[in-house]
Amino acid sequence: MIPACCAFCLVAPQGMRVSRTRYIFCTGGVVSSVGKGLTVASIGRILKARGLKVALQKLDPYLNVDPGTMSPYQHGEVFVTADGAETDLDLGHYERFVDENVSRISSVTAGQVHLEVLEKERKGDFLGGTIQVVPHITNEIKRRIVLAGTKTDADVVIVEVGGTVGDIEGESFLEAIRQMRIGLRRKDALYMHVTFLPYIGATGELKTKPTQHSVRMLRSMGIQPQIIIARSDYPVTKDIVEKIALFCDVEPEAVIPLTTAQTIYDVPLMLENSGIADYIIDWLKLDVPQPPDLSAWQAMVNQMQAAQETIRIALVGKYVALRDAYMSVKEALVHAATARNQKIEIEWILADELEKNRHLDTLATVDGIIVPGGFGHRGIEGKIVAARYARQHRVPYLGLCLGMQVMCIEFARHVLHFEDANSAEFNEATSYPIINLMLDQREVTDMGGTMRLGEYPCRLVPGTLAAGLYGKSEIRERHRHRFEFNNAYRIPFQDRGIRFSGLSPDELLVEIAEISDHPYMIGSQFHPEFLSRPGNPHPLFLGLIDAAIGFRDARMVVAQPTNNHH
Ligand code: GLN
Numbered sequence: 122m123i124p125a126c127c128a129f130c131l132v133a134p135q136g137m138r139v140s141r142t143r144y145i146f147c148t149g150g151v152v153s154s155v156g157k158g159l160t161v162a163s164i165g166r167i168l169k170a171r172g173l174k175v176a177l178q179k180l181d182p183y184l185n186v187d188p189g190t191m192s193p194y195q196h197g198e199v200f201v202t203a204d205g206a207e208t209d210l211d212l213g214h215y216e217r218f219v220d221e222n223v224s225r226i227s228s229v230t231a232g233q234v235h236l237e238v239l240e241k242e243r244k245g246d247f248l249g250g251t252i253q254v255v256p257h258i259t260n261e262i263k264r265r266i267v268l269a270g271t272k273t274d275a276d277v278v279i280v281e282v283g284g285t286v287g288d289i290e291g292e293s294f295l296e297a298i299r300q301m302r303i304g305l306r307r308k309d310a311l312y313m314h315v316t317f318l319p320y321i322g323a324t325g326e327l328k329t330k331p332t333q334h335s336v337r338m339l340r341s342m343g344i345q346p347q348i349i350i351a352r353s354d355y356p357v358t359k360d361i362v363e364k365i366a367l368f369c370d371v372e373p374e375a376v377i378p379l380t381t382a383q384t385i386y387d388v389p390l391m392l393e394n395s396g397i398a399d400y401i402i403d404w405l406k407l408d409v410p411q412p413p414d415l416s417a418w419q420a421m422v423n424q425m426q427a428a429q430e431t432i433r434i435a436l437v438g439k440y441v442a443l444r445d446a447y448m449s450v451k452e453a454l455v456h457a458a459t460a461r462n463q464k465i466e467i468e469w470i471l472a473d474e475l476e477k478n479r480h481l482d483t484l485a486t487v488d489g490i491i492v493p494g495g496f497g498h499r500g501i502e503g504k505i506v507a508a509r510y511a512r513q514h515r516v517p518y519l520g521l522c523l524g525m526q527v528m529c530i531e532f533a534r535h536v537l538h539f540e541d542a543n544s545a546e547f548n549e550a551t552s553y554p555i556i557n558l559m560l561d562q563r564e565v566t567d568m569g570g571t572m573r574l575g576e577y578p579c580r581l582v583p584g585t586l587a588a589g590l591y592g593k594s595e596i597r598e599r600h601r602h603r604f605e606f607n608n609a610y611r612i613p614f615q616d617r618g619i620r621f622s623g624l625s626p627d628e629l630l631v632e633i634a635e636i637s638d639h640p641y642m643i644g645s646q647f648h649p650e651f652l653s654r655p656g657n658p659h660p661l662f663l664g665l666i667d668a669a670i671g672f673r674d675a676r677m678v679v680a681q682p683t684n685n686h687h
Pocket of ligand 1: 494496497521523546601602603604
């Protein structure tokens, strides 16, 4: 990448031209949770399908530095980037839809921005000055937006502002994206507003008034959107489109109705058909290298829709009331099931309930079990019940991070008879701390961003299930944990049939454990779900689906009376 001499300059110091970056700023109106992140990710996909280099970025107005310290019930899943940032779950959609790794710069929070400005103030960088939202906070936001483009050499940076217009905490972000236009060439920035049209059942009509109000609010802050995406659960008529265009001062062809899709993977195809990409390209005067090619995406969606059989997987977790807490796990299951022409049905099991009344009857009906990541003591005993059930009944099991630790605790208690075996996270006084705090975590006192985070290499042991699934000997996977398998117990575990099939290159860290005498019982200390992509499922999830198909089909054979009379 050629460095530009200043943030907005198109000419590098040596006089060489750098590619001109265009910006699409996406705001939300009326209500949140209408799929703004998916819309942004889908637009990224359809622009990439034309050969453009796209970078995506999310601006989150909350004051936490990152969502890593929030409960999943507040925030949903924490998505971990390869470079170890704990980010919003929308970044997972960005990676899955655009099929590019995002990085730390793709996630900007008000907390990060304020922290940076205040640290500079303490160092004396602004000596003599009064530190203010405009220009200090807005400049820092703009610096990060520009960096998202220069770091990736993107043709287009799509910037999503979290929350909805009118939120007090979002104002500095809106002001920053307004200011971005100054210093850019005319038409190098495009503003897009995603709103919602409520449906009034009594009269059977969709209402545009909230959209009009939110656009009015946006305009009062100096931002006139060029595109309005009108989300709705019902079909949007031409009248409604024209009304929005008239009241919001947007061209009718730039009012894009987007009705709720059957699956999230339909959204790029719907947006492609809407003509929005051509409007964007025309507005931003982009040179497009090739006509859109969404054929692989279309084939994947077709395959998803054509699947006739269903695989049922139990997901035993602590936050199952909020499915967004397991977003990447859910999607990784969809990708793997689709690749095997299966539909996926997730049986959400609250681990605490399994602990209390032992819902084993539900486990008895599923084709596979996943114990995902998690923190804290609640629900642990229920997860151990699930792991025990999977081991004893030979149900395919995939443990993700905590799920691997749980699998080892269960094995220690019931196979090795280490009665009170546990993780030191849940019982510091256990006589068998088979999962222990990592050495380099012992001095850590701050809670934010201090776990073992991001991508690390892992060597696979030849001849193991893991090595067979991946088909290679070295992998890189993403992590988010403080605890690890306690190496003092490797030998007794190995003696009774656990294989440590993935190790850190120095062999000091167990990254994958599997039970040899079981069709598919495997756990990873990392989070494979972050690497799964539509059309390119993750080997551990594919392995689970394959084993689950085998388990389901074998059970059907047993359940069906043989009417082979001839
Ligand atoms: N709580 C466990 C640890 O910190 C597992 C973390 C996780 O599942 N992401 O090691």
